[in-house]
Amino acid sequence: MTAARVAPRKRKSKLKAVAQNWQMYLMAAPAAMLLFLFSYLPMAGLVVAFKRYSFDTGIFGSPWADPWYKNFEILFKNNPAAFTAMRNTLFLNAMFILAGTVFALALALSFNELRSPLYKRITQSLSFLPFFISTVVVGVFVSGMLAYETGSLNGMLQSLGLRRVNFYMKAEYWPLIMLIVNIWKGAGYNSIVYLAAISGIDTAFYEAAEIDGASRMQQIWRITLPLLRPTVIILTIMAVGRIMNSDFGLFFNVTRDIPTLYPTVDVIDTYIYRALRKLGDIGISSATGFFQSVVSLILVLSSNKLANGVEEGSALF
Numbered sequence: 001m002t003a004a005r006v007a008p009r010k011r012k013s014k015l016k017a018v019a020q021n022w023q024m025y026l027m028a029a030p031a032a033m034l035l036f037l038f039s040y041l042p043m044a045g046l047v048v049a050f051k052r053y054s055f056d057t058g059i060f061g062s063p064w065a066d067p068w069y070k071n072f073e074i075l076f077k078n079n080p081a082a083f084t085a086m087r088n089t090l091f092l093n094a095m096f097i098l099a100g101t102v103f104a105l106a107l108a109l110s111f112n113e114l115r116s117p118l119y120k121r122i123t124q125s126l127s128f129l130p131f132f133i134s135t136v137v138v139g140v141f142v143s144g145m146l147a148y149e150t151g152s153l154n155g156m157l158q159s160l161g162l163r164r165v166n167f168y169m170k171a172e173y174w175p176l177i178m179l180i181v182n183i184w185k186g187a188g189y190n191s192i193v194y195l196a197a198i199s200g201i202d203t204a205f206y207e208a209a210e211i212d213g214a215s216r217m218q219q220i221w222r223i224t225l226p227l228l229r230p231t232v233i234i235l236t237i238m239a240v241g242r243i244m245n246s247d248f249g250l251f252f253n254v255t256r257d258i259p260t261l262y263p264t265v266d267v268i269d270t271y272i273y274r275a276l277r278k279l280g281d282i283g284i285s286s287a288t289g290f291f292q293s294v295v296s297l298i299l300v301l302s303s304n305k306l307a308n309g310v311e312e313g314s315a316l317f
Contacts, residue, residue, distance in 0.1 A: 048286040071287035082288070084263060085271035092175060092267065093243040096182050100239075101232060103187040108194035109220060124195075127188030139253030142181060171264040174255065178265055181254055182247075190235070197231040198224060233307045241300040244268060244292040268292055 018025055044059075049071055051062045065071055075082055107127060114120040130138075145153045146167040154164040167173055201224065209219045246267040255261045257270070268288060276285045304317060 046286070046290055048282055049290040051283060053282040053286075065283065071283040072291070074284055075287050075291070081262070081266070082271060085266050085268045088265060089244060089246055089267040089269075092178060092265070093239075093246060095175070095179055097236065097239045097243070099179055100183060100186060100190060101236065103183050104190035105194055105225075105228070105232070107187055107191035108198060109224065111191065111195055112198050112224075113216070124188075124192075127191065129188070130185045131189040133185070135247070135249035135253045138181065138185065138250065139256065142177070142254050143256065146177070168256070168258050169260050171261045174261050174265045178251070178254065181250070185250070193235065194228060194231060197228055201227050237300065237303045237307055240303045241296055243299060244296045246270075248273065 048059055048062075050065055050068050051059075052065050052070075053059070054062045057063075067073075111120060111124055114123065143151075145151055148154060148164055148166045148168070151167075153167075158164055165173075167177070205223045205227075206219055209223060214222065246269045248269040251265060251267050251270050252273070255265050257274075272285045272288050275281060275288070
């Protein structure tokens with residue numbers, strides 16, 4: 001059978017599948033439309049990264065940069081602030097992924113061991129709640145704890161006979177502070193996914209292990225964690241895809257955009273915001289965002305290929 005005859009048959013089978021499942025496609029249509037409007041259509045604006053943008057002439061009327069990579073040259077050439085932001089973004093997000101995964105797994109395993117349904121629901125809700133708290137409110141909480149004169153932590157240090165610490169002048173403390181805030185805010189939400197995966201594990205595995213005399217910790221180590229590995233890999237790949245993108249609200253509100261903290265917690269998103277606010281140069285800001293997207297794509301493809309090598313079938317695609 002020739003390829004010319006096979007192609008129409010495949011096309012007909014696809015159309016037949018659409019006709020048979022038209023209700024499902026109809027339900028997916030609004031989501032697909034929103035995805036197109038907010039994710040694909042704005043990609044036309046990427047040309048701004050290669051132009052000398054002018055508000056008068058707009059995106060497509062603005063002249064091209066000369067040379068075409070001018071905005072990227074300004075971004076990377078003799079620009080230590082941009083390199084600092086990129087370094088901080090990669091380091092902090094890698095730390096968030098590693099520590100966040102460990103804490104989310106620990107929470108999920110702890111919830112799974114609770115035998116009281118009421119207590120289990122209460123603890124899950126309490127751990128889940130911080131995810132919905134606005135980063136503005138989180139910034140106020142952190143400020144109330146770390147403020148030099150009125151902060152509760154400094155008050156506790158003084159009551160113990162120790163000196164007060166001006167946390168907002170000490171940049172070296174802030175990677176750990178941001179890690180604690182990030183875990184507190186997101187670990188409960190992430191644990192729900194792992195808890196759902198745990199609930200899907202066949203109980204026959206645990207019954208057989210109990211018959212063999214395995215302790216509860218041995219069951220977790222030998223059954224639960226190995227069966228959770230595909231879920232961990234998939235969630236890690238998705239997190240790696242966002243490693244160049246930080247939670248702008250968290251970094252801006254918690255650090256209060258204080259310049260003394262830039263060396264350790266200034267990330268690409270806050271850098272772009274400042275560049276746009278102070279310089280008003282949309283071309284450089286767009287070039288930075290474009291660079292973020294390219295690096296994220298490379299990291300996703302690399303981590304996905306690595307995941308296939310670690311465990312067959314655990315990759316996203």
